[in-house]
Amino acid sequence: MSTRDTFYITTPIYYVNDVPHIGHAYTTVAADVLSRYWRLRGRDVFFLTGLDEHGQKVQQAAAKAGIEPQAHCDRLAPQFTNLWDRLNISHNAFIRTSDKPHQSVVQRYLQQLFDKQLIYKADYTGWYCTYDERFWTEKDVVGGLCPDCKRPIEQLSEHNYFFKMGQYQERLIEHIRQHQDFIRPDSRRNEVLGFLQTQKLGDLSISRPKSRLSWGIELPFDKDYVTYVWFDALVNYISALEYLPQGQPAGLRYWPADVHLVGKDILTTHAVYWSTMLMALEQPLPKTIFAHGWWTVDGEKMSKSRGNVVDPNRMVDQFGTDAFRYFLLREVPFGQDGDFSHSALVTTVNAKLANGIGNLLSRTLTMIERSCAGVIPERGPAVLPELEHRIEELAKQLPGRTESGFDALLFRDVLLTIEELNGLCDEYIDKSAPWKLAKQPEAQPQLHTVLNTSARALRLLALLLYPFMPNAAAQMIQQLGLSLDLSRPLAADAGHWNAPLAGSTIQKGASLFPRIESKPQGAKSVSETPASPQPTAAAPAASPSPAPATTAAPAPATTQPAQITIDDFMKVQLKAAKVLAAERVPKSEKLLKLQVSLGTEQRQIVAGIGKKYEPEALVGKTIVIVANLKPAKLMGIESQGMVLAAGDSEVRGLATFVEDVEPGTKVK
Ligand code: MSP
Numbered sequence: 001m002s003t004r005d006t007f008y009i010t011t012p013i014y015y016v017n018d019v020p021h022i023g024h025a026y027t028t029v030a031a032d033v034l035s036r037y038w039r040l041r042g043r044d045v046f047f048l049t050g051l052d053e054h055g056q057k058v059q060q061a062a063a064k065a066g067i068e069p070q071a072h073c074d075r076l077a078p079q080f081t082n083l084w085d086r087l088n089i090s091h092n093a094f095i096r097t098s099d100k101p102h103q104s105v106v107q108r109y110l111q112q113l114f115d116k117q118l119i120y121k122a123d124y125t126g127w128y129c130t131y132d133e134r135f136w137t138e139k140d141v142v143g144g145l146c147p148d149c150k151r152p153i154e155q156l157s158e159h160n161y162f163f164k165m166g167q168y169q170e171r172l173i174e175h176i177r178q179h180q181d182f183i184r185p186d187s188r189r190n191e192v193l194g195f196l197q198t199q200k201l202g203d204l205s206i207s208r209p210k211s212r213l214s215w216g217i218e219l220p221f222d223k224d225y226v227t228y229v230w231f232d233a234l235v236n237y238i239s240a241l242e243y244l245p246q247g248q249p250a251g252l253r254y255w256p257a258d259v260h261l262v263g264k265d266i267l268t269t270h271a272v273y274w275s276t277m278l279m280a281l282e283q284p285l286p287k288t289i290f291a292h293g294w295w296t297v298d299g300e301k302m303s304k305s306r307g308n309v310v311d312p313n314r315m316v317d318q319f320g321t322d323a324f325r326y327f328l329l330r331e332v333p334f335g336q337d338g339d340f341s342h343s344a345l346v347t348t349v350n351a352k353l354a355n356g357i358g359n360l361l362s363r364t365l366t367m368i369e370r371s372c373a374g375v376i377p378e379r380g381p382a383v384l385p386e387l388e389h390r391i392e393e394l395a396k397q398l399p400g401r402t403e404s405g406f407d408a409l410l411f412r413d414v415l416l417t418i419e420e421l422n423g424l425c426d427e428y429i430d431k432s433a434p435w436k437l438a439k440q441p442e443a444q445p446q447l448h449t450v451l452n453t454s455a456r457a458l459r460l461l462a463l464l465l466y467p468f469m470p471n472a473a474a475q476m477i478q479q480l481g482l483s484l485d486l487s488r489p490l491a492a493d494a495g496h497w498n499a500p501l502a503g504s505t506i507q508k509g510a511s512l513f514p515r516i517e518s519k520p521q522g523a524k525s526v527s528e529t530p531a532s533p534q535p536t537a538a539a540p541a542a543s544p545s546p547a548p549a550t551t552a553a554p555a556p557a558t559t560q561p562a563q564i565t566i567d568d569f570m571k572v573q574l575k576a577a578k579v580l581a582a583e584r585v586p587k588s589e590k591l592l593k594l595q596v597s598l599g600t601e602q603r604q605i606v607a608g609i610g611k612k613y614e615p616e617a618l619v620g621k622t623i624v625i626v627a628n629l630k631p632a633k634l635m636g637i638e639s640q641g642m643v644l645a646a647g648d649s650e651v652r653g654l655a656t657f658v659e660d661v662e663p664g665t666k667v668k
Helices: 022-040 057-065 069-086 099-116 165-180 186-198 229-234 236-243 264-280 313-318 321-331 342-371 383-408 411-432 442-467 470-479 564-568
Strands: 008-015 046-050 093-096 119-130 135-137 154-162 205-209 222-227 259-263 288-292 296-297 339-342 574-582 592-597 602-607 622-626 632-634 637-638 645-647 651-654
Touching: 008 022, 008 564, 022 069, 022 119, 022 259, 022 288, 022 296, 022 313, 022 321, 022 383, 046 069, 046 236, 057 069, 069 313, 069 383, 099 119, 099 229, 099 236, 154 205, 154 222, 154 264, 154 602, 165 186, 165 264, 222 229, 222 622, 229 236, 229 264, 229 383, 259 264, 259 651, 264 288, 313 321, 313 342, 321 470, 339 342, 342 411, 342 442, 383 411, 383 564, 442 470, 442 574, 574 602, 592 632, 602 637
Parallel strands: 008 046, 008 259, 046 093, 259 288, 296 339
Antiparallel strands: 119 135, 119 154, 205 222, 574 592, 574 622, 592 602, 632 637, 645 651
8 A cells, every 4th residue: 555545536527518428437437446445445535526617619508508608517517426426436526617716726826827937928820629629730730620530620820828838848758757657557658758758848828818718717817818728627636625625624635646547538638738737836746647548339439420429327227337337447457448348248247247246145145044044154174175275365365466456557457356266266166066065964064164165255255346346345245244334444354364254144135236138139249259250060959058259149049959960960070179278369358279189189279268267277178179160260360179168158167078088089
């Protein structure tokens, strides 16, 4: 944990006239997850979000609606505040740039800079984009179009006020060089450094003549101008601290911010404009500006004109708040671009939540209810010592691994580690078969070990999952019959594997994550479909179904598979194959590239089992492959066969053998 006990995190302030979409939800949920984690760890968190309300677009929209801009903003603001309620966002403050105290701070800062002669008036002629409300230089403009929004732009000449941003260029480069964490991820840091080292940083126009725009903060030293929206908006991160922390002494005790979360498109305004403004105002710079990636939708850019804007409200309606939050941070490594698809969301909810955590909770509690009168039993003797040891080891490492994950904003990694514990527990229950132990009176102590171990893991999982899924975590704690208030800092030993648990009376409740039935046809999306589908092997009804990445679209649930003759079946050549090496296919969550031995020959097989298995776990295993399948390419990689696995929309288990079988042996 960092040495300061405060943690100040911000989201961008969103344009009030935007319709909230998945991008807004993404940043805000990420900020919420971090806030909840650090609060749980006892830090004094200040989480700020809000709205950017000034500017030409708002003025125009208000004029169109025939109302004052302020009334227009007041009408639109609830779109965001309501969504944050629905997404269970625990911000400490909500700023609106039309707030009077914010306006006063902006004016005070402008006056300070003006008095220090860091703001000057000059003529400016340039290419102006009305839509983006910004000037472009000659070399940026191609074919009379704005390089950003591609709309026509016009040449404009006017007096304006400029902030002497250019003079901070060297200091900023030095700051970025010396503070590895200042801009993250590293790729973005290098981009900003590259830009600063190769281009001359100009001064920043921070005013707009009222003749052109009146909806803004008036310059304190010239009533004919309002403040440029970005100068006004960026100041929110500090002005909020002066008037919004409730019950706190006023002042800047949270400053500098620990993390400004922003999308990649607004990194320059933060890393360059805001940093140099702070230098001029003699304020410390934020510790980290983290730029996350953008979501596309089914592989396409999200836009109103395409009609593919993902409405977070609909996602909450369909999947629930917790599941949507989980998906947002599980699907893509934070910092990289990601693709949203309805089917990817369904797959995650089903595989990770319904079949994962939800199933572990429900099967554990059902057995405790049936076999132990609803009371979590004490541990008995070891049942599967090796697995129990692995579970305990992982559980002990988890709080530390989680903390490093949160320090680095690696949300996905944190979730994968959590899933690893979930997976180990599933394996443990499958192998120890407590339902069989329950039928043997002499095996009660063993049964107790299994149920106690599983309940302990669930308790830990609830604590770890809380920042991501606050409601589900609270329900898990409640169903386990524990009294832990997750909205308060946890005691230092709360995350310990051996924290007391036995004796608690469970309260089994409704299933946490009901399985979502996906549409059987027409619901496929990029993430569900292999890069180039392979033909499906005909398999007998009783055999395990092939792994999804190598199957064609499933038939509708109501259709019975056509019957085949024994001759048909005999055309399929199944063989035992030993996995010699396995690795992930880059950029694919599902695909693994396997090198397998068939005794006399070696094959390469690409299989869609990467969500279920880590590649290392497969090396040395003897599996079943379809050996006479026509080779096909999956994401450009040749696959010479197909592995057999159980499962429908997701892999449940690989087909393998009870005995040691020589690679290459025929399977019938
Ligand atoms: N008002 C400015 C920010 C001022 S902060 C002092 C602004 N607002 S915005 O509403 O247009 O965008 C807010 C955020 O949404 C940005 O961080 C942007 O990156 C993010 N996103 C917009 N579309 C997005 C996706 N398709 N995917 C992920 N985030 C995206 O900019």
